[in-house]
Amino acid sequence: MAEVLELTGLGDVGAGTAAEVLERGGLLLFPKLPFALEPGEAGLIDAAVLSGKSKNISLDPATGAVGGSNLEGERLAAMSAMVARFSARADEILAALTPGYGPHLQKRRTSFRPGAIETRALSPRKDDKRLHVDAFPANPVQGRRILRVFANANPHGEARLWNVGDEGFELFAERFRGKLKARAAGAWRERLGLTKGRRTAYDSVMLQLHDAAKFDDAWQKEAPRTALSFPPGSSWVVYTDSVLHAAMAGQHALEQTYLMPIAGMTEARRSPLRILERLTGRPLL
Numbered sequence: 001m002a003e004v005l006e007l008t009g010l011g012d013v014g015a016g017t018a019a020e021v022l023e024r025g026g027l028l029l030f031p032k033l034p035f036a037l038e039p040g041e042a043g044l045i046d047a048a049v050l051s052g053k054s055k056n057i058s059l060d061p062a063t064g065a066v067g068g069s070n071l072e073g074e075r076l077a078a079m080s081a082m083v084a085r086f087s088a089r090a091d092e093i094l095a096a097l098t099p100g101y102g103p104h105l106q107k108r109r110t111s112f113r114p115g116a117i118e119t120r121a122l123s124p125r126k127d128d129k130r131l132h133v134d135a136f137p138a139n140p141v142q143g144r145r146i147l148r149v150f151a152n153a154n155p156h157g158e159a160r161l162w163n164v165g166d167e168g169f170e171l172f173a174e175r176f177r178g179k180l181k182a183r184a185a186g187a188w189r190e191r192l193g194l195t196k197g198r199r200t201a202y203d204s205v206m207l208q209l210h211d212a213a214k215f216d217d218a219w220q221k222e223a224p225r226t227a228l229s230f231p232p233g234s235s236w237v238v239y240t241d242s243v244l245h246a247a248m249a250g251q252h253a254l255e256q257t258y259l260m261p262i263a264g265m266t267e268a269r270r271s272p273l274r275i276l277e278r279l280t281g282r283p284l285l
């Protein structure tokens with residue numbers, strides 16, 4: 001089963017250990033490491049802050065703009081401040097856990113997810129209740145890892161529930177290897193100018209793995225998995241590009257995304273890029 005290292009605090013893990021666990025496909029879980037709200041922020045923890053079109057509030061680190069809400073004026077400023085504070089908190093968490101990553105980490109969006117995880121039927125591709133590894137259709141990662149810091153800020157005592165696949169990335173990729181096509185998945189997006197940056201063969205393979213897993217009903221039923229519960233006040237850290245995960249229930253999570261060049265890893269050979277290059281026998285960048 002997936003390795004879950006439960007920790008009592010940021011000082012609870014030796015230098016190098018956190019990175020090793022993450023790179024092996026494990027999760028770091030802090031049952032009691034809350035993202036503390038400031039006075040006046042409780043009213044922001046509400047699905048009604050979402051604009052009709054978005055399921056997340058998101059902060060773009062390049063521009064500082066906060067999108068996805070219907071808020072204006074002071075309440076928008078308060079939301080921006082709260083999400084920015086979580087972003088800074090996620091930096092602190094990683095600085096304490098994986099100091100060696102510091103010079104390498106590239107910060108991407110911060111999100112606040114005040115909506116309940118969808119219970120209505122979604123297309124398989126969009127349904128994150130199906131086991132998957134993360135791949136970004138419009139933002140090529142070009143071989144970099146996707147590292148994410150989460151916190152459950154639910155004020156109603158509700159845990160966030162995930163399933164995590166028991167198979168490691170290599171077994172998972174081996175299983176779906178026969179379904180990988182040489183053609184570049186999503187190349188049409190690049191032609192239409194919908195892709196930010198060059199789409200590499202790696203991006204194509206990861207997107208195909210994401211889709212192949214979500215569309216395989218039999219595998220979705222049978223794949224061995226472990227249920228995890230992230231209580232309110234908990235935080236967790238995981239490479240979501242290699243750990244099979246499905247978000248089953250919950251509301252009011254915060255999340256910070258980082259891209260991590262494999263050159264910064266303790267063991268780059270454990271990266272999806274190197275694993276897929278070994279499996280396919282070709283360079284993917």
Ligand SMILES: [Fe+2]
Pocket residue numbers: 128132133134240245
């Ligand atoms: Fe995901």
